[in-house]
Amino acid sequence: MKAQYPLLFVFFVILISSNKAVMGQDITFQGGELSTDIPGSNAIQAPAPNLPMGPTRVKQVEGFGPFHRINRRRDGLGPLYVNNSCGGCHVNNGKGSVRYKKAPRLNAIVIKVALHERQENGAPTNIPGVGDLLQDRVLSRRNKTRFKRTGIRWKRVRFTYPDGTVVKLRKPKLRVRISGIGYSEVATSLRMTPGIVGPGLLESIPEETVLSWSDPEDSNADGISGRPQYVYDGESEGFLLGRFGFRASQPTVRHQSAGAAAGEMGLTTSLFNNSDKAPEISDSDLEKLTLYQMLASVPTARNQTDTTVKRGKQLFQLAGCHNCHKFGIQTSNVEHSELDGQLIHPFTDLLLHDMGEGLADTRAEFSASGAEWKTTPLWGTGFLKTISHVRQHYLHDGRARTLEEAILWHGGEAQSSKMEFTNLSARDRAALISFLESL
Numbered sequence: 001m002k003a004q005y006p007l008l009f010v011f012f013v014i015l016i017s018s019n020k021a022v023m024g025q026d027i028t029f030q031g032g033e034l035s036t037d038i039p040g041s042n043a044i045q046a047p048a049p050n051l052p053m054g055p056t057r058v059k060q061v062e063g064f065g066p067f068h069r070i071n072r073r074r075d076g077l078g079p080l081y082v083n084n085s086c087g088g089c090h091v092n093n094g095k096g097s098v099r100y101k102k103a104p105r106l107n108a109i110v111i112k113v114a115l116h117e118r119q120e121n122g123a124p125t126n127i128p129g130v131g132d133l134l135q136d137r138v139l140s141r142r143n144k145t146r147f148k149r150t151g152i153r154w155k156r157v158r159f160t161y162p163d164g165t166v167v168k169l170r171k172p173k174l175r176v177r178i179s180g181i182g183y184s185e186v187a188t189s190l191r192m193t194p195g196i197v198g199p200g201l202l203e204s205i206p207e208e209t210v211l212s213w214s215d216p217e218d219s220n221a222d223g224i225s226g227r228p229q230y231v232y233d234g235e236s237e238g239f240l241l242g243r244f245g246f247r248a249s250q251p252t253v254r255h256q257s258a259g260a261a262a263g264e265m266g267l268t269t270s271l272f273n274n275s276d277k278a279p280e281i282s283d284s285d286l287e288k289l290t291l292y293q294m295l296a297s298v299p300t301a302r303n304q305t306d307t308t309v310k311r312g313k314q315l316f317q318l319a320g321c322h323n324c325h326k327f328g329i330q331t332s333n334v335e336h337s338e339l340d341g342q343l344i345h346p347f348t349d350l351l352l353h354d355m356g357e358g359l360a361d362t363r364a365e366f367s368a369s370g371a372e373w374k375t376t377p378l379w380g381t382g383f384l385k386t387i388s389h390v391r392q393h394y395l396h397d398g399r400a401r402t403l404e405e406a407i408l409w410h411g412g413e414a415q416s417s418k419m420e421f422t423n424l425s426a427r428d429r430a431a432l433i434s435f436l437e438s439l
């Protein structure tokens with residue numbers, strides 16, 4: 001019996017010291033050697049500081065063109081589309097605006113749609129005559145779509161903290177009219193435009209690392225399972241780990257970009273081209289577009305020695321936020337040495353989590369149900385405000401107008417973590433939020 005005590009003691013020492021290692025880790029250089037502290041609106045467009053002069057750097061710089069170019073008819077835009085440039089949604093590569101009330105158009109908002117029955121490989125089934133998202137702009141009146149109209153209404157919800165403080169939350173209710181199809185037959189998912197921070201590094205997190213965090217049966221009984229997303233890739237005719245988009249349904253930056261070109265702008269690429277004509281975005285432009293994003297700078301975290309921020313960082317971990325929003329990750333990349341062997345702090349595990357009914361919608365994608373979302377990376381959370389004029393919103397549909405609202409919508413696997421947050425004093429809650437703002 002006695003012999004077990006020293007063992008238990010050793011176990012505790014390891015537990016405490018490993019916890020300390022996480023607590024004390026300096027996360028200023030969130031993007032490893034790609035981190036920049038350049039202020040200003042082009043901070044996350046500029047080439048990463050560790051990208052040497054040479055042809056790759058030239059391509060990164062030239063990728064600005066296809067990303068920010070306003071596409072017109074002669075570029076192949078449309079005939080149906082949502083916006084005419086990547087940068088029109090991703091303002092200075094950051095988030096897009098969420099203006100549901102006055103905007104006559106979707107602009108930077110995407111409404112993904114599908115039929116409820118999925119394809120054999122798990123992909124959502126497109127609605128004939130509409131596609132996989134609603135394109136509300138047309139080049140000319142002759143362009144026909146079955147999509148008629150969309151309406152968003154807000155349901156108000158009140159949240160009361162144990163200390164009596166009340167926060168007013170809102171939840172969107174979406175109604176999409178497509179001719180010949182009943183409301184209930186259309187699966188929908190509302191998305192705001194996220195910021196593009198460090199996607200090259202996210203793509204360089206080894207698959208084994210992501211899988212090592214997954215615990216589908218919750219064998220460690222912490223209430224958090226986390227499942228990898230696997231998506232079908234027509235190019236390799238196999239399944240790849242999904243990393244991008246709120247349901248992680250794109251495996252690489254190249255796929256995500258080609259997908260956006262097709263869906264959001266109606267531009268073909270060699271990846272998505274159902275005509276026999278040459279792609280409207282050439283392979284060389286697609287490569288530049290991809291490198292532009294992958295090898296761009298990542299903002300450094302600020303104010304890490306500030307007492308409140310330090311307290312907030314501690315509370316972030318005490319509340320278990322870091323069980324999903326992970327940091328201290330080592331990257332690996334054989335193609336780009338700049339992305340290889342970096343110690344990064346993206347605050348994501350790239351896994352899908354059931355976040356509860358409050359955040360759920362009806363459009364399942366591959367491995368993800370309508371209640372599952374990829375852990376949103378938190379690097380850049382405070383920084384993104386400084387690079388674009390748009391008011392920041394949070395969560396996949398932009399319902400949250402503050403970081404506090406975003407946390408209060410956490411449910412499902414994140415329920416106990418959310419409770420930890422709500423049980424904090426008002427001062428400690430503010431400290432935790434100031435840590436998020438420092439990222």
Ligand code: HEC
Binds near residue numbers: 082107110253293
């Ligand atoms: C109409 C607005 C719109 C346009 C235009 C647009 N995007 Fe996006 N972008 C989005 C939305 C919405 C998402 C989230 C998609 C999802 O959840 O599946 C997204 C996601 C992304 C992501 C993944 C970010 C992450 O970390 O998950 C990348 C990368 C990206 N877009 C690049 C591009 C590129 C490159 C273009 C131009 C070829 C482009 N986008 C055009 C709205 C847009």
Ligand code: HEC
Binds near residue numbers: 246316393414436
């Ligand atoms: C079980 C995993 C999990 C835990 C634990 C968790 N989160 Fe999240 N978090 C997510 C997922 C998944 C999303 C995306 C949800 C969505 O968009 O609908 C998210 C989104 C967010 C966002 C919104 C980011 C944005 O830009 O839209 C913030 C802020 C956030 N989490 C903070 C926290 C904090 C603070 C804690 C601890 C109190 C926490 N999270 C705990 C999984 C988790």
